[in-house]
Amino acid sequence: MKKIINNPEEVVQDMLKGLIAAHPESLKQIPNTTAIVRKDAPVANKVGIVSGGGSGHEPAHAGYIGEGMLDAAVCGEMFTSPTPDQVFEAIKAVDSGSGVFLVIKNYTGDVMNFEMAAELAEAEGIDVEKVVVNDDVAVEDSSFTTGRRGIAGTVFVHKIAGAKADAGGSLQEVKDVAEKVVVNVRSMGMAVTPCTVPAAGKPSFTLDENEMEIGIGIHGEPGIERKKLTSADEIAEELTQKVLEDIEFNSGDEVAVMINGMGATPEMELYILNGRVQEILHERGLNVHKTFVGEYMTSLEMAGCSVTLLKLDKETKQLLDSDSNASAFHS
Amino acid sequence: MELQVEQIVTWMEKANEKVQDNKEYLTSLDQAIGDGDHGINMARGFKEVVQKVSGSDYETASDILKDVAMTLMGKVGGAAGPLYGTAFLKLSASVKGKKSIDYGSFVTGLEEALAGMKQRGKSEQGEKTLIDTWAPVIEEMKKADGFDCDLLSATAKAAMEKTKDIKATKGRASYLGDRSIGHLDPGSVSSYYLFTSLAETIRGGK
Numbered sequence: 001m002k003k004i005i006n007n008p009e010e011v012v013q014d015m016l017k018g019l020i021a022a023h024p025e026s027l028k029q030i031p032n033t034t035a036i037v038r039k040d041a042p043v044a045n046k047v048g049i050v051s052g053g054g055s056g057h058e059p060a061h062a063g064y065i066g067e068g069m070l071d072a073a074v075c076g077e078m079f080t081s082p083t084p085d086q087v088f089e090a091i092k093a094v095d096s097g098s099g100v101f102l103v104i105k106n107y108t109g110d111v112m113n114f115e116m117a118a119e120l121a122e123a124e125g126i127d128v129e130k131v132v133v134n135d136d137v138a139v140e141d142s143s144f145t146t147g148r149r150g151i152a153g154t155v156f157v158h159k160i161a162g163a164k165a166d167a168g169g170s171l172q173e174v175k176d177v178a179e180k181v182v183v184n185v186r187s188m189g190m191a192v193t194p195c196t197v198p199a200a201g202k203p204s205f206t207l208d209e210n211e212m213e214i215g216i217g218i219h220g221e222p223g224i225e226r227k228k229l230t231s232a233d234e235i236a237e238e239l240t241q242k243v244l245e246d247i248e249f250n251s252g253d254e255v256a257v258m259i260n261g262m263g264a265t266p267e268m269e270l271y272i273l274n275g276r277v278q279e280i281l282h283e284r285g286l287n288v289h290k291t292f293v294g295e296y297m298t299s300l301e302m303a304g305c306s307v308t309l310l311k312l313d314k315e316t317k318q319l320l321d322s323d324s325n326a327s328a329f330h331s
Numbered sequence: 332m333e334l335q336v337e338q339i340v341t342w343m344e345k346a347n348e349k350v351q352d353n354k355e356y357l358t359s360l361d362q363a364i365g366d367g368d369h370g371i372n373m374a375r376g377f378k379e380v381v382q383k384v385s386g387s388d389y390e391t392a393s394d395i396l397k398d399v400a401m402t403l404m405g406k407v408g409g410a411a412g413p414l415y416g417t418a419f420l421k422l423s424a425s426v427k428g429k430k431s432i433d434y435g436s437f438v439t440g441l442e443e444a445l446a447g448m449k450q451r452g453k454s455e456q457g458e459k460t461l462i463d464t465w466a467p468v469i470e471e472m473k474k475a476d477g478f479d480c481d482l483l484s485a486t487a488k489a490a491m492e493k494t495k496d497i498k499a500t501k502g503r504a505s506y507l508g509d510r511s512i513g514h515l516d517p518g519s520v521s522s523y524y525l526f527t528s529l530a531e532t533i534r535g536g537k
Contacts, residue, residue, distance in 0.1 A: 113413055219367075
C-alpha cells in the first residue's frame with residue numbers, strides 16, 4: 001500500500017481537519033464528531049438536508065454542503081456507515097424547526113444507522129423524513145435482496161432536494177421531489193482496477209491486466225460480473241444500455257447525464273466515454289439537458305466509472321439548474 | 332450458576348482478544364463477499380468496549396450490558412454496529428436491575444436480543460447473516476437447563492460453518508447472489524467468537 005497518509009486508523013479525522021482548513025468560511029465540524037455542517041446552520045425557516053455515509057467517496061458527501069444543497073454531511077469510517085449518535089448530532093445542528101430531511105444510500109448499514117438517528121431525533125421532537133436512493137441497475141431488484149445500491153445518482157438527489165428546501169419547500173414537499181428523483185434516476189458502474197482501504201492495507205479484489213469488473217458499487221466490493229476489458233465505446237454501450245433498459249425513456253424526453261469517475265480515472269477517459277454515451281442518447285431521440293463529467297462519487301483510488309441518467313420534468317429541471325455554491329458541484 | 336458482573340467483563344475481554352487476533356481474517360472474509368471492513372470495525376468497537384468496562388465498578392449486570400451496547404452502537408458503524416448494539420441493548424433491558432443473571436433470564440434476554448436484531452436488520456434466519464449463528468445457539472440453549480459451555484461453543488461453531496453453504500439474500504453479500512456461496516458470513520464468524528468467549532468464561536468460572 002502506497003498512500004499519502006499519517007496513520008491508517010486516523011485517515012478520516014485527518015481528512016476532516018484538512019477539509020475544514022480549506023473551507024473555513026463555509027464549513028464547520030461539530031466538536032468531537034465527524035459531522036460537517038454549513039457554518040451558518042441552522043438556516044432559519046429552511047428544511048435541513050443531511051446526507052453522509054462512509055468516507056472514501058470524496059467529494060461526496062461534504063463537498064455537496066452549501067446553499068441549495070446539503071446542510072450537513074456525516075462522514076463515517078472508510079466505507080463504513082456513520083453511527084447513529086453522529087447522524088443525530090448533524091440533525092440537531094441543522095434543524096431550524098422546519099424539520100430535517102435525510103438522504104440515505106441503500107446499504108444495510110446506512111439505512112439502519114440513519115433510521116436509528118431519526119428515531120433519536122423524533123424522540124426529541126424534531127420532524128424527520130427520509131429517502132433511500134437505489135439507482136444502481138447492476139443489482140436486480142427482487143424481494144430476495146436488500147434491493148439496489150445507491151451510487152452516483154445520489155448527487156442529483158442532493159442537488160434537487162437541496163434546491164427545493166432552499167426555495168422554501170416544506171419537509172413533505174422536499175420528500176416528494178426527492179422521491180421523484182429516485183424514481184427517475186439510474187446508474188451503472190465498472191472498474192478496471194480495485195482500491196485499497198488504508199486500514200486493510202491491500203486491494204479489496206484483484207483484476208488481471210486484461211480484465212474489468214462490471215456492476216461494481218462504490219465500496220471496493222466486487223461487481224456482478226468479471227470479463228475481458230473492451231473499448232471505451234463498448235463499455236459506454238454496455239453501461240448505457242443497462243441504464244436505458246431499466247426505465248421507460250421516450251423519444252423527446254429530457255435527461256441529465258453524469259459520467260462519474262471512481263477516483264483514478266483520467267478526465268480524458270471520462271470524456272472518451274461520454275462521447276459515445278451522448279451518441280447513444282441522441283440515437284434514442286433523448287434530449288440531453290445537462291452533462292456532468294468528473295469525480296462526484298468515488299471509491300478511493302479505484303479506476304473505473306459509472307454512467308447515470310436522470311429523466312427530468314419541468315420541476316426537477318428547474319431545481320437542477322438553480323444555483324448552489326457547494327464546493328464540488330459543477331457541470 | 333448465575334452470570335456475575337465480573338464474568339461479563341471477562342466475556343468482553345475474551346471476545347475482544349478473539350476479534351483483535353482475527354481482525355485480518357474477518358476483514359478477508361468480508362472482502363470476499365462484502366466491503367471488507369468487518370474486522371476493522373469490530374476491532375475498533377471491542378477495543379473501546381474493553382476500555383469502557385474493564386476496571387469499572389458496576390452495580391448490576393444490566394448496567395454493564397447497556398454500556399457495551401452503547402459503545403458498540405457508537406463505535407462500530409456499518410451494519411454490525413446497529414445489530415450488535417441492538418442485541419446488547421435488548422439483553423440489558425431484559426435483565427434490567429439484575430445484579431447477576433440466572434440461566435433462564437439469560438436465555439430469555441438472548442431471545443429478545445435476537446428479535447431486536449431481526450427487526451433492526453429486517454432479516455430472518457437463513458439469509459447468511461449473524462442471525463444464522465445466534466438463532467441455532469439460542470435454540471439449543473433453550474433445551475438445556477443450565478450453562479453448558481461445550482454445547483454453546485460447539486453449536487456456535489457448527490452454525491457459523493454452515494453459513495458457507497447459504498446464498499446471501501440480506502446485507503452487502505446479497506449483491507453477489509450465487510457468488511456468495513462457499514464463503515463464510517463474517518458476521519456469523521464474529522458472533523461465533525462472542526459465544527465461544529462466553530463458553531470459555533463460564534468454563535473458567537467452574
